[in-house]
Amino acid sequence: MAVIPVDLSGREYDVHVGRDLLEGAGRLARNFIRKQMVCVVADERAHELHGRRLETALMEQGHDVAWYLVPSGEASKSWNGLAQLCEWLLDKEVERGDHVFALGGGVVGDLTGFACAILKRGCGFVQLPTTLLAQVDSSVGGKTAINTRAGKNLVGAFHQPSLVLADLGTLATLPPRELRAGYAEVLKYGVLGDRAFFDWLSANGPAVLSLEEQPLEYAVSMSIAAKARIVAEDERETSGRRALLNLGHTFGHALEAETGFSDRLLHGEGVALGMVLAARYSARMGMIGDADADLVAQAVATAGLPHDLADLALDCDGQKLAAHMRHDKKMDAGTLPFVLLEAVGKAVLKRDVSLDDVAAFLDGQLRVA
Ligand SMILES: NC(=O)c1ccc[n+]([C@@H]2O[C@H](COP(=O)([O-])OP(=O)(O)OC[C@H]3O[C@@H](n4cnc5c(N)ncnc54)[C@H](O)[C@@H]3O)[C@@H](O)[C@H]2O)c1
Numbered sequence: 576m577a578v579i580p581v582d583l584s585g586r587e588y589d590v591h592v593g594r595d596l597l598e599g600a601g602r603l604a605r606n607f608i609r610k611q612m613v614c615v616v617a618d619e620r621a622h623e624l625h626g627r628r629l630e631t632a633l634m635e636q637g638h639d640v641a642w643y644l645v646p647s648g649e650a651s652k653s654w655n656g657l658a659q660l661c662e663w664l665l666d667k668e669v670e671r672g673d674h675v676f677a678l679g680g681g682v683v684g685d686l687t688g689f690a691c692a693i694l695k696r697g698c699g700f701v702q703l704p705t706t707l708l709a710q711v712d713s714s715v716g717g718k719t720a721i722n723t724r725a726g727k728n729l730v731g732a733f734h735q736p737s738l739v740l741a742d743l744g745t746l747a748t749l750p751p752r753e754l755r756a757g758y759a760e761v762l763k764y765g766v767l768g769d770r771a772f773f774d775w776l777s778a779n780g781p782a783v784l785s786l787e788e789q790p791l792e793y794a795v796s797m798s799i800a801a802k803a804r805i806v807a808e809d810e811r812e813t814s815g816r817r818a819l820l821n822l823g824h825t826f827g828h829a830l831e832a833e834t835g836f837s838d839r840l841l842h843g844e845g846v847a848l849g850m851v852l853a854a855r856y857s858a859r860m861g862m863i864g865d866a867d868a869d870l871v872a873q874a875v876a877t878a879g880l881p882h883d884l885a886d887l888a889l890d891c892d893g894q895k896l897a898a899h900m901r902h903d904k905k906m907d908a909g910t911l912p913f914v915l916l917e918a919v920g921k922a923v924l925k926r927d928v929s930l931d932d933v934a935a936f937l938d939g940q941l942r943v944a
């Protein structure tokens with residue numbers, strides 16, 4: 576059991592990591608419940624598997640639960656999904672001082688967080704992440720958003736939760752593919768800023784993916800602590816520090832867009848492949864050697880994650896992927912800074928990258944003739 580503080584003056588909160596936290600939710604979250612009825616927005620599958628535990632815990636503290644179920648999948652992070660959720664929260668008479676609970680993965684967390692950011696110009700929310708990805712990444716740091724026709728997370732807000740309860744027991748029901756996708760974001764923390772953690776994962780990754788108690792808790796806590804540190808330094812991604820958490824995402828989001836935000840490529844899978852591409856592009860720029868890029872690719876491949884762009888068999892060229900990248904939120908006065916590597920364990924933001932060169936690089940990776 577660990578409690579990791581996110582140290583944001585005026586908006587500080589704790590992230591609890593451990594077992595049976597859903598059973599303890601009524602007690603742990605008592606400061607954030609003011610009424611008899613607690614509104615819980617839940618991923619359909621997370622509700623089916625873990626909803627009863629949460630409901631029992633809240634009922635033990637004398638509360639009733641109003642459930643709002645969100646269909647599983649990235650498509651729920653949409654204008655339509657947002658509108659329906661906001662109307663429901665308004666029907667439930669949620670006030671600014673109330674907290675809405677989000678039970679599920681990053682989709683439900685991002686959607687609920689954004690709805691809470693705009694509902695009556697802002698109400699509170701509590702994150703109850705049930706995927707590895709959501710526990711190590713999306714539930715922490717306050718990025719909330721929906722996807723739009725133009726791309727990933729393009730309408731959203733920074734809105735911090737008041738509490739995060741990452742119950743490791745919920746991960747036992749996660750399909751292996753989703754577990755691996757979440758592991759990509761774990762690996763990201765090592766690649767971007769912590770060579771010792773990267774090396775630890777090289778040795779202990781299989782134990783983490785097998786949900787062995789201690790390695791799992793260590794990996795989740797290390798990831799959250801890394802994210803909490805960066806978020807506390809640069810909450811709104813203005814100094815360039817937080818942008819490092821975007822390692823692999825400029826490539827990854829373009830691939831998610833090109834595959835239609837579908838099951839063909841999960842977010843974590845796009846990040847995994849994106850990290851390999853960022854490493855290979857860093858090597859092309861002479862920032863790291865090919866051996867270091869291979870090391871990143873090998874770590875991704877060993878986890879059973881996609882590591883070769885050609886394997887996706889996309890029907891597009893590098894320019895098409897670069898066109899998706901022009902919607903990236905890091906875009907600054909017409910140029911797109913890229914998160915690249917100076918070493919495995921040291922990411923930097925490079926502002927002098929030519930998108931045409933990236934497109935040519937991607938042609939090579941796609942094996943476009
Ligand atoms: N806000 C951020 O900082 C941030 C960070 C990383 C990713 N994200 C976003 O998070 C989303 C991806 O999140 P995700 O990977 O959690 O996906 P997800 O929310 O789609 O969940 C993945 C799948 O797991 C199922 N599921 C959830 N909990 C389960 C459980 N305990 N057992 C069995 N099945 C369960 C869901 O029904 C879904 O099918 C993307 O939209 C991504 O953009 C946001």
Ligand SMILES: O=C(O)C(=O)C[C@@H](O)[C@H](O)[C@H](O)COP(=O)(O)O
Pocket residue numbers: 712716718727728760817818820821824904
């Ligand atoms: O918290 C952050 O900052 C991140 O970049 C974490 C990412 O893993 C996450 O996918 C995030 O939503 C991407 O941010 P975006 O600003 O590129 O949408």
Ligand SMILES: [Zn+2]
Pocket residue numbers: 712760824842846
């Ligand atoms: Zn991500």
